[in-house]
Amino acid sequence: MSDIKYKRVILKVSGEALAGKDGFGINPEVIKDLAEEIKTVHSMGVQIAIVCGGGNIWRGETGAKMGMDRAQADYMGMLATVMNGLALQDGLEHAGVPTRVQTSIEMRQVAEPYIRRRAVRHLEKGRVVIFSGGTGNPYFSTDTTAALRAAEIEADVILMAKNNVDGVYSADPKVDPDAVKFEELTQLDIINKDLRVMDRTASSLSMDTEIPLIVFNMNEPGNIKKVVLGENIGTTIRGDK
Template sequence: MIKYKRIVLKVSGEALAGPGGFGIKPPVIKTISEQIKAVHDLGVQIAIVCGGGNIWRGETGAEMGMERAQADYMGMLATVMNGLALQDNLESLGVPTRVQTSIEMRQIAEPYIRRKAVRHLEKGRVVIFAGGTGNPYFSTDTTAALRAAEIGADVILMAKNGVDGVYSADPNKDTTAVKYTELSHLDIINKNLHVMDSTASTLSMDNDIPLVVFNLNEADNIRRVVEGENIGTTIQGRE
């Protein structure tokens, strides 16, 4: 039984890098692709938003004295690299995939067109949204919330690297940290829980899009969430 028919899967750049935290690790991206294929085989319509932190982070640019907008554009290009790598792995498994970028680069990907993206999903193709929103100062979390609203997604799946949900504090640093199983979007904002940035949280809340935060590193977790298992942390509603 499928709970969510159309999903936006947010995959962080760090998740693609594995334990090393930098670059793209082929065994890691292959495992992620296999999980996505298993969900695709269920008939779920899948859109993916990739982060770029495994290749470039805006903070690095700031430390170099780089202009923020310039650093953010470099980050957008990093997400395109991740998207192309993920596309290649998915297609090697027989999953039809399209990459759409918010910044035009027609030789390697389609420009983002909402109606075209929806049509791809309806035809059973996985759509990877790369290039962020196309604007500096917005994170890929905001991209995930924006694209989910635009394509009418049932849920945003926040696939985390080694973190199995939302905690009251960093569980790696605070042994008293408590894991939440359910929260509202307003809780995320008021408690400053850093699940996603405040712009993304507000956008998700205003458009009534639920989020599920879960550990990507456990086999079959994407399928388990899509089928309605209560793993990780579910965030929905205002109160």
């Protein structure tokens, strides 16, 4: 453990990342590969909590643009994150990693309700905890969930695992060949430059709690391990003001 820089982490995985090349739904191979990556880090003694997005199944914002009630559409998105959480739990337990799913909306037949003290106790006992259901409130993203849960469990860092994106750029590198990759930023930079790494609510909360964020490519094997060991990959977004 002496070589580990971050001993309790929140891993934020986008829904799109879980879809892999399919672009929609849950890709079993992606789940399997991610579970193995997490297993490697877990075996080092790192306490890992995970927040999954739901964009591979449903986006509340998209539903609202189609004319749905925004709150109703967001609740559907929360349910999508539960599906992703259960899929990832299954992958982790097949890999031999004890895992608990906690949801902000109670559904006791499939998962525990979110209880902060119980979540921390699971981490201390060496279990991975997956936080599903967002914050339980409409209008808040899973980025905000990650920032909120990180503060609640006193995580050392938020690891934002991206799908084939190796950090934060000044523009979309797939569109703009002159886009510049940032090695280090602050949350205030993210807000002022409108870089859209996290939504403004999540950035403001991370800035208030001073929890750093590291954006990196989850498709590169071994990257999660490299991050927790303190290797300089991706983009580090400092939590200080």
